[in-house]
Structures are given as structure tokens and as C-alpha cells.
Amino acid sequence: MDLFVLETFLAVAEERSFSRAAARLHRTQPAVSQAIAKLESELGEVLFERSSRDGTLTDAGAVLREYAAKLLNLRGDAETALTELRELHRGKLSLAANEYTCLYLLPVLDEYRRQNPRIKLAVRRELASRIPDDVLSHAVEIGVVSFRPDDSQIRSVVVYRDELQFVVSPSHALAGRDEVSIRELGSQNFIAHNVASPQRQKVIQAFKRHKTPLQMGVELPTIEAIKRFVEMGNGVALVPGLTVKSELESGALVRVRVQELQFERKLRLAYRKQASLSHAARSFLEVVEAYAERRGDPFCFVAERGVGGV
Template sequence: MELNQLETFLAVAEERSFSRAASRLHRTQPAVSQVIRKLEESLGEVLFDRAARDGSLTAAGTLLHDYALRLMALRREATSALGELKSLERGRLHMAANEYTCTYLLPAIDEFRREYPQVTVTVQRMLASHIPDELNLRTFEMGVISFRPDPEQFRTIAVYGDSLALIVSPQHHLAGAGRVSIADLGNESFIAHNVASPLRRKVIEAFQRYRTPLNMDIELPTIEAIKRFVSMGNGVALIPHLTVARELETGELVAVAVAELEMKRVLRLVHRRHGTLSYAATAFLRTVRALARRTGPPFYYHVEKSA
């Protein structure tokens, strides 16, 4: 039983005539009769009382009529929903990011929602190292990471350039220094992020390379907790500049440059190279590109080559 068969069946039932149904459907009467005959054969039921000569439905035809109406309504609803999806009057954008990279997404999502308020946006918190595998499992459609996964499997778009910031409270003795060397930090108490990451490893290696003690006396689970604890006058911390921009602007925290710790990071949007992006995800990439063009560095939009 096919939808086009049901459409022909309903036309005959409503017109109460094979010839009028044929005219309505812009088909010949023999073609309409053939469709109805095949439908009846597939169901094993006679749908029209041919003896009545007025297109009367049999009991089986009456029963099918109600279901056919509902199926046609569902088809119209599905067609309408797909049209709304394409025009972004509905839809869902599902992404993944860790605590740090989610900060980048906020202005991009703000822009996107202003343009497409009917699209639902979900950002799932996840360790960046897990994002490529979950993309392959289709858990979500797009992720934000700071490294390049296998270019044969994933398409990456560099969208933000970030750096490492040493932060202290305004009352800290280093607050007015402007710039220090890594050797000046040997006696400082560091408030560390207790999530293993490439950045944490690079910082530890840098202190080892310059033979400077790294006193990680306190480890906290979130960057937000680290910022608040440092602003209360407790030690110093090394965190991505992106995550502390607002506090530096308001003066709640102070950044001190460290020449040996000038580590640059690139944030990337990533999705499966051989997958088809939804209309919502495609529109989000357009929003990100427009944001980069209008705002400029540290925002940018660069599709990285596969090789």
C-alpha cells in the first residue's frame, strides 16, 4: 500500500466517480482504475461497490477511508515540518564542548538565537578528548576542541585564537608587575584545574624545563571556581584568557604576562567530514563566519585543509 494509491483512492471516494477522479488527478480513467485494482489486490479486499455505480464504498473501503485521511494529513504535516526545518522555523542544534570551549560558544549562540529564535540549541558538556569519538557515534552534530583530530574523518574550522593568562587578585604583590619571568613564580601558590589536559601538561613541562618549582597547593574542579578563589586573594592561576576576559575588564582580576608561558591556542569547530550537516548546523556556521568578519581577532573563520 503506497501513499499515491491512497491519494487516488480518496479522490475516487470523494468524487464518487472514477472519471471525475481521473480528471481531478489529471490522469486517464483506465490509469485510475488500475491503481485501485492494484490497491485492492494488495489488501485482499474490494473497496468500491461497482454494482452501485455511484462510487459507494464497501465496509472495507469505509474503514480504509478514515485511515487514508489520517495518513494524508500526516504527509502534509511532515511536508510542512520539513519546510519549517529548511527555513529554520524549527529544528535543533546539538553540540558538545568542555567548560573552557563553551565560553567561546556564548557570543556565537547569542547571535544565532537572535536570527533563528525557533531553533533549539543544546550544548553538551564533555571532555574535549572524547568529542571525536562521540561525533562518530552521532551523539551530537558538532563540537568545539583545541586540537586537530584525524583530518580524514573530521572537518575542522579554526574559529578563535586564545592565549594563557596568569591571573592574580588586584591586591596581590604581582598585580602591578605587568610582566614577570617564570623564575619569579617559584614561590607562588598555584590554584590548579584538576582536569587533565594538554594545556596542564605543557605548563608542568615548562616549569620543569626552567627548573622552577610549581606549587599546585590547591586543585579545583572548574575554571569558574578557580577565578573566584583567586579573586578572594588566594594564590595565582594559569587559565585561558578567554575564560577570564570579563573579570579582567571589570578589574576583579589582573593578568600578569609571563614570557616563558606565552602559549597560543586555537579553538576549532569540528564535525564529521563525510556527514551531512543539518540546516541548523549549516546556519550556525554562517553565523560564526559573519561574527568573525564583523568582530575580527581573536575571532576568525578558517577551514583547515585535510592534508
């Protein structure tokens, strides 16, 4: 059932005249009459009393008028809702991040929220290795990862440059050193994350190359727990710099440079290459790009090319 034909029917019913309905719709009277005849043929019902000159509705016409008004009102509601989406007065932005990458999101989400207070934000906590699948399965629109997705269906943009940092408690024997060699760390007890990651493998390989034992005496499930345990003097740790900014500034932890363990980490936004992103998601990317331009390093906005890029 054509909504335009229903609009024509409703105009005749409200105006109680084919000629006045035609003038209201800026159409000819024959065109209006033809539209009504087509609708009656489709429904198998007579909608107007032909003996009446004032567009009196039949019982079938009266029933249809009620539903036609509802349908046209719904069309208006839909158009309004779409306009609100375009103007970011409503909508939802769904993202996926892990414990680490969520820290990157906080300042940019704060900026986004200030600009778009009516958009609902939903950040789903997920293992980094599963985030590309979440993106591809439409579970979320955008994921934040610390590796380059290798799926050709995913576009990635580098948004933050971080590095691994070796940290100790202020009372640790190495706390007063500006730099140490990896060979000096063979006797240290490392507090490690119990989730396998590419960075963990890089560290293990670095110790092997330098023929130095790596003692991971304690493994914990979160970076927050690792930091607290190191603060208590139970060992040392290698953690992303983003995760210890406040502790280094307050003096709760001390960073010691290890030349052989200088590993850069790039955080990326990942989303479906062929997707038509929502207005909320497109606005988020614009906010991230503007935020990076304003703040500068380590924030950035660099689209990657090739596999997983543009």
C-alpha cells in the same frame, strides 16, 4: 501500499466517479481504473460496488477511506514539518562544550538565537577529551574543543584564537609588574585545574626547561573556582584569556606577562566529516562564519586541512 494509489482511491471515493477523479488527478480514466484494480488485488477486497454508477464504497472501501485520509494527512504533515526544518521554523541544535569553550559559545549562540528563535538549543557539558567521541557517536552534531581532533572522520574549523594568561590578585606583590620571568615564579603557589590537558603539560614542560620548580599547592575542579580563589589572595594561576576578560576589565584580577608562558589556544568546532548536517547545524556554521567576519580577531573561521580537517 503506494500513497499515490491511495490518493487515487480517495479521489474516486470523494468524487464518486472514476471519470471525475481522473480529471482531478490529471490522469486518464483507464489509468485510474487500473490503479484501483491493483489496490483491490493487493488488499484482496472489492472497494467499490461495481453495480453502482456513482462510485459507492463497499464496507471494505469505507474502512480503507478512513485510513487513507489519515495516511495522506500524515504525508502532508511530514512535508510541512520538513519545510519548517528547511526554513528553520522548528528543529534542534545539539552541541558539546566544556566549562571553558562554552564561554566562546555564548556570544555566537546569542546571535544564532536572535536569527533563529524557534530552534531549540541544547549544549551538553562534557570533558574536552570526550567531545570527539560524542560527535562520532551522534550524541551531538557539533563539539567545541581547544585541540585539533586527530580522527580522520572529524572535520575541524578554527573559530577563536586565545592565549594562556598569568593572573594575580590586585594585592599581590607581582600585580604592579608589567612582565616577569618564569624563573621568578618558582616560589609562587599556583592554583591549578585538576583535569589533565595538553596546555597543562606544556606549562609543566616549560618550567622543567627553565629549571624552575612549579608548585601547584591547590587544585580545583572549575576555572570559576580558580579565579575566585586567586582573587582572595590564595595564589596565582594560568588560565585561558577568554575566561578572565570581565575580571581583568573590572580590576578583580591583574594580568602579568610571562614571555616564556605565551601559549596560544585555538578553539575549534568539530563535526562529522561525512555527516549530512541538519538545517539548524548548517545555519549555525553560517552564523559563526558571518560573526567572525564581522567581529574580526580573535574570532575567525578557518577550516583545517589534513587529519581532522577538510
